[in-house]
Amino acid sequence: MVRVFILLLCFSVNAWGILYKEINIEEMRDDSDIIFAGTVISESDGVVEGRQYVETTFKVLQWYGASPQTTVTIRQLANQNAKQKRQVFPGLPILRKGQHYLMFLPSKSAYGFASPTGLLTFTLFAKDVEDIKNAKASVQAIPNREAKGLFDNIQNPSIKALVQSKGLSTKVQKKTPIGLDLLEQIIMEKK
Amino acid sequence: MKQSLRRIVLVLTCALQSMHAGYLEFDSEDGTPYKWNVSTDVQIAVDPGVVSSTNGVSNAVGDTALGNAIGYYNAVTGTSLNITIVGDVSTDITNANVDDFLNIDEMAEQTSASDCLIGSDVATADLAVFFDADGSFFSSVGLGTSVLGIASPSLYNSSGDITCAYMMINGAAVDDADELEYIISHELGHALNLVHSQINGDLTTSDPDKVPLMYPFIPSDPAAALTPALKLDDRFSFSYLYAQDEIANGGSIQGTITNRFGEGVLATNVICRDTSAVENAVSWISGAELQGDGAFACGLLPNGDYEVEVSPIETAINIWEDNPPFIATEYYSGTDESFDPDVDDRDGAADVSVSGSAINNINIVLNEDGRLQNNVSVASSIVAGTPFDSSVIPSIHDLEYFFFVPSNARTVTFTLEANDTNDDIDLLVRCGSPFSLATGIVGPLYDQSDPANDQSDVVGVTTSGLETIELTSSSSPSIQECEYHLVLVNYTDEVVGFELTASITGNPPKVILDFTAQNQLQDNGETLVASLTAIAKGDRFVIDDITFTDEGKVGAGSATTAKLYRDDNENGQVDDSDTLLGQTTQITNGEFTIAGVDMYLLDDAPQEFLVTYDLSNTAGPQWWMWLFVVGLILGGCFVSPERGLKIFFIISMLASGISCSSGGSSDYNVKVLQKSDVVATALGFGDAFSIENDAVQSVQDFFAN
Numbered sequence: 069m070v071r072v073f074i075l076l077l078c079f080s081v082n083a084w085g086i087l088y089k090e091i092n093i094e095e096m097r098d099d100s101d102i103i104f105a106g107t108v109i110s111e112s113d114g115v116v117e118g119r120q121y122v123e124t125t126f127k128v129l130q131w132y133g134a135s136p137q138t139t140v141t142i143r144q145l146a147n148q149n150a151k152q153k154r155q156v157f158p159g160l161p162i163l164r165k166g167q168h169y170l171m172f173l174p175s176k177s178a179y180g181f182a183s184p185t186g187l188l189t190f191t192l193f194a195k196d197v198e199d200i201k202n203a204k205a206s207v208q209a210i211p212n213r214e215a216k217g218l219f220d221n222i223q224n225p226s227i228k229a230l231v232q233s234k235g236l237s238t239k240v241q242k243k244t245p246i247g248l249d250l251l252e253q254i255i256m257e258k259k
Numbered sequence: 260m261k262q263s264l265r266r267i268v269l270v271l272t273c274a275l276q277s278m279h280a281g282y283l284e285f286d287s288e289d290g291t292p293y294k295w296n297v298s299t300d301v302q303i304a305v306d307p308g309v310v311s312s313t314n315g316v317s318n319a320v321g322d323t324a325l326g327n328a329i330g331y332y333n334a335v336t337g338t339s340l341n342i343t344i345v346g347d348v349s350t351d352i353t354n355a356n357v358d359d360f361l362n363i364d365e366m367a368e369q370t371s372a373s374d375c376l377i378g379s380d381v382a383t384a385d386l387a388v389f390f391d392a393d394g395s396f397f398s399s400v401g402l403g404t405s406v407l408g409i410a411s412p413s414l415y416n417s418s419g420d421i422t423c424a425y426m427m428i429n430g431a432a433v434d435d436a437d438e439l440e441y442i443i444s445h446e447l448g449h450a451l452n453l454v455h456s457q458i459n460g461d462l463t464t465s466d467p468d469k470v471p472l473m474y475p476f477i478p479s480d481p482a483a484a485l486t487p488a489l490k491l492d493d494r495f496s497f498s499y500l501y502a503q504d505e506i507a508n509g510g511s512i513q514g515t516i517t518n519r520f521g522e523g524v525l526a527t528n529v530i531c532r533d534t535s536a537v538e539n540a541v542s543w544i545s546g547a548e549l550q551g552d553g554a555f556a557c558g559l560l561p562n563g564d565y566e567v568e569v570s571p572i573e574t575a576i577n578i579w580e581d582n583p584p585f586i587a588t589e590y591y592s593g594t595d596e597s598f599d600p601d602v603d604d605r606d607g608a609a610d611v612s613v614s615g616s617a618i619n620n621i622n623i624v625l626n627e628d629g630r631l632q633n634n635v636s637v638a639s640s641i642v643a644g645t646p647f648d649s650s651v652i653p654s655i656h657d658l659e660y661f662f663f664v665p666s667n668a669r670t671v672t673f674t675l676e677a678n679d680t681n682d683d684i685d686l687l688v689r690c691g692s693p694f695s696l697a698t699g700i701v702g703p704l705y706d707q708s709d710p711a712n713d714q715s716d717v718v719g720v721t722t723s724g725l726e727t728i729e730l731t732s733s734s735s736p737s738i739q740e741c742e743y744h745l746v747l748v749n750y751t752d753e754v755v756g757f758e759l760t761a762s763i764t765g766n767p768p769k770v771i772l773d774f775t776a777q778n779q780l781q782d783n784g785e786t787l788v789a790s791l792t793a794i795a796k797g798d799r800f801v802i803d804d805i806t807f808t809d810e811g812k813v814g815a816g817s818a819t820t821a822k823l824y825r826d827d828n829e830n831g832q833v834d835d836s837d838t839l840l841g842q843t844t845q846i847t848n849g850e851f852t853i854a855g856v857d858m859y860l861l862d863d864a865p866q867e868f869l870v871t872y873d874l875s876n877t878a879g880p881q882w883w884m885w886l887f888v889v890g891l892i893l894g895g896c897f898v899s900p901e902r903g904l905k906i907f908f909i910i911s912m913l914a915s916g917i918s919c920s921s922g923g924s925s926d927y928n929v930k931v932l933q934k935s936d937v938v939a940t941a942l943g944f945g946d947a948f949s950i951e952n953d954a955v956q957s958v959q960d961f962f963a964n
Contacts, residue, residue, distance in 0.1 A: 086408070193653070247652045
């Protein structure tokens with residue numbers, strides 16, 4: 069068991085220290101140009117203009133906003149670990165093939181880079197992937213950071229009351245399911 | 260050279276030698292953190308451009324903020340590390356030329372003096388500050404304005420000294436001078452190789468002066484006061500790298516995080532917090548120096564009473580372990596500390612009193628709330644799902660269960676039954692590592708449309724409240740020897756009570772106890788009377804108590820204390836390397852019980868143990884000596900001199916022969932006579948097992964033979 073852990077530890081050889089600004093769900097929505105629920109269907113990596121990247125392609129299950137797309141591909145900054153495997157820079161969200169996510173993204177840069185807004189992603193869980201299309205899914209994890217302040221200062225009074233009634237006024241509890249329907253209501257209020 | 264430096268550190272901090280603070284970069288072979296050489300200044304060269312063209316923050320404001328930030332670190336006592344500004348680089352650093360000044364792609368060993376790019380522009384500089392005035396660098400790599408700054412060491416030399424680093428400030432996100440000073444102070448910590456902290460994050464708005472500078476988030480509320488000075492947690496991390504004397508002389512708490520079998524658990528967050536002052540809190544990542552024992556330490560602790568908490572690492576905090584173990588938060592509970600939740604309330608905390616010195620052996624054993632026993636049902640309830648239109652968003656039970664299926668198991672059956680079998684609850688099962696519920700960075704738990712891609716190996720997902728999964732050698736998947744993990748899902752909008760049972764069939768396992776009689780005086784003054792090889796067959800075992808019977812000529816009657824050691828170095832002798840598992844002074848009729856030994860036996864992996872006696876120094880003469888005296892009296896006093904001489908001679912020879920033989924190995928013959936003499940649990944089969952040694956042979960083996 070210990071040996072397994074040591075192997076894992078040896079993978080990481082470089083890291084960034086990143087300072088984030090706390091962001092609530094409405095700011096996250098407003099700062100994003102692309103919002104969708106989707107499934108990671110492929111991964112690859114490469115180098116462009118001297119920058120290493122990990123590329124992730126989603127099959128879109130539910131698109132929020134104008135100009136819907138059926139797939140979305142993004143690149144995130146990467147480096148190589150001790151085993152020469154390319155990985156996203158530590159601190160950036162790790163997106164796994166087969167996992168379903170609710171994604172908030174900025175517009176892609178000239179070379180296709182776009183990390184999730186606030187470096188925050190939502191992992192979705194549903195018995196059937198079709199349920200996600202109907203917002204019948206729960207948000208089971210917020211993988212990249214403690215969602216401090218995520219549901220603070222929400223303007224919609226009915227949603228705020230619902231969130232508070234679930235004891236989630238300050239942060240999402242990791243093991244407490246949040247309905248995708250709840251987040252969808254907030255997303256749809258984007259002006 | 261690296262080794263020499265490390266030895267110096269060890270000498271300075273002998274009381275804290277297993278410690279290190281959080282850091283970004285380390286030698287991946289031995290876990291040693293890189294650090295700046297304190298014998299020379301860390302010299303900073305600064306981007307001459309404006310800090311923020313977006314929000315009108317000038318370069319002069321940046322210089323002031325940087326000077327203040329440097330002051331916080333230079334003010335720490337007990338170190339000769341000094342940070343200075345040597346001037347501006349000659350050119351405004353922008354997204355277009357940033358790679359000419361900063362090594363931002365890899366942490367690498369410096370191979371020439373010119374590798375540190377900034378050094379070619381400002382000859383002596385080894386740390387560059389880049390003001391990305393319009394945020395174009397950050398946006399070019401896909402990062403928005405919610406990322407305020409980035410920093411890291413970028414080069415190190417063969418001695419493990421950091422030789423180059425950089426800091427990048429997102430001008431598009433910086434609002435004002437106060438925020439800038441906070442960002443630069445935080446990023447300078449990273450450039451010095453400090454890592455994030457995850458404590459007191461709930462106070463960012465209400466009590467920001469109690470939040471560590473290395474906490475990775477700052478409030479978006481502009482009214483929140485920012486206090487960029489180093490807090491206790493920051494000072495400990497910094498001092499671990501650069502002021503070891505300061506740590507060695509202060510109060511500290513040290514211990515380990517282990518599972519029930521004593522295996523170290525790595526990559527958990529350990530927090531030592533003053534019960535009366537929340538700001539007096541220091542955190543550590545267990546086993547962060549790659550120790551197998553899950554060691555942690557908290558230093559620089561002011562006098563007070565502390566709680567010690569272990570909790571999962573947030574992914575954003577952790578930059579060196581993709582998938583930290585999911586654990587439930589629990590506290591050190593003093594004498595109640597145990598894996599057994601019936602003994603150790605995970606929320607119960609025992610105070611650890613600190614008064615200026617090291618408090619050792621504050622060892623936390625993670626609770627095993629979720630372990631299932633063979634054929635023993637657990638009853639609990641799953642929280643309600645979330646109603647949505649006419650459907651329900653499912654909820655997941657907040658405890659993962661697990662059950663060990665041993666090599667002797669032929670079938671395993673998992674049964675989940677709702678109290679009302681009309682309630683739709685599901686059972687997801689996987690073999691091997693736990694499900695990942697906390698991080699969400701692996702595949703989905705269950706995906707009906709693509710089962711090959713989810714975490715589950717086998718599922719019970721009918722629409723009823725009764726799910727049964729049976730695995731055999733011919734099922735798909737087939738039964739495996741492993742720890743099975745179980746997750747429960749509730750598809751109703753009500754709390755659902757349930758019973759969960761795991762059961763196995765197969766040949767009962769056994770423990771073979773192979774005793775070898777000994778009679779050797781050990782260096783510690785005890786007499787080794789038996790060596791014992793214990794082998795588990797067909798399951799893993801935890802042995803709590805053992806009752807031994809000594810049928811040797813001398814036996815246990817002459818002992819004042821009997822002890823059981825684990826022969827850790829397997830040299831057949833009791834020495835400092837071995838572990839004393841238990842001892843007793845209660846020895847009756849050659850029988851004694853060593854209780855609470857907590858012997859853990861893996862399947863088919865022999866372990867060596869040693870049984871010793873403390874032989875009494877104050878005991879009267881042994882029985883053969885009395886015989887000798889009787890012979891002397893009879894021979895000398897009550898018979899004729901001729902016959903008396905013969906009697907004396909015969910009895911004396913008899914006694915002499917007995918006394919000579921008392922040094923032989925047949926003097927002691929330690930055994931376990933019956934199964935009831937061993938209080939043990941087989942992890943899979945529970946109490947369905949047998950014990951075998953010279954004295955005990957299982958019925959099964961009798962027929963098998």
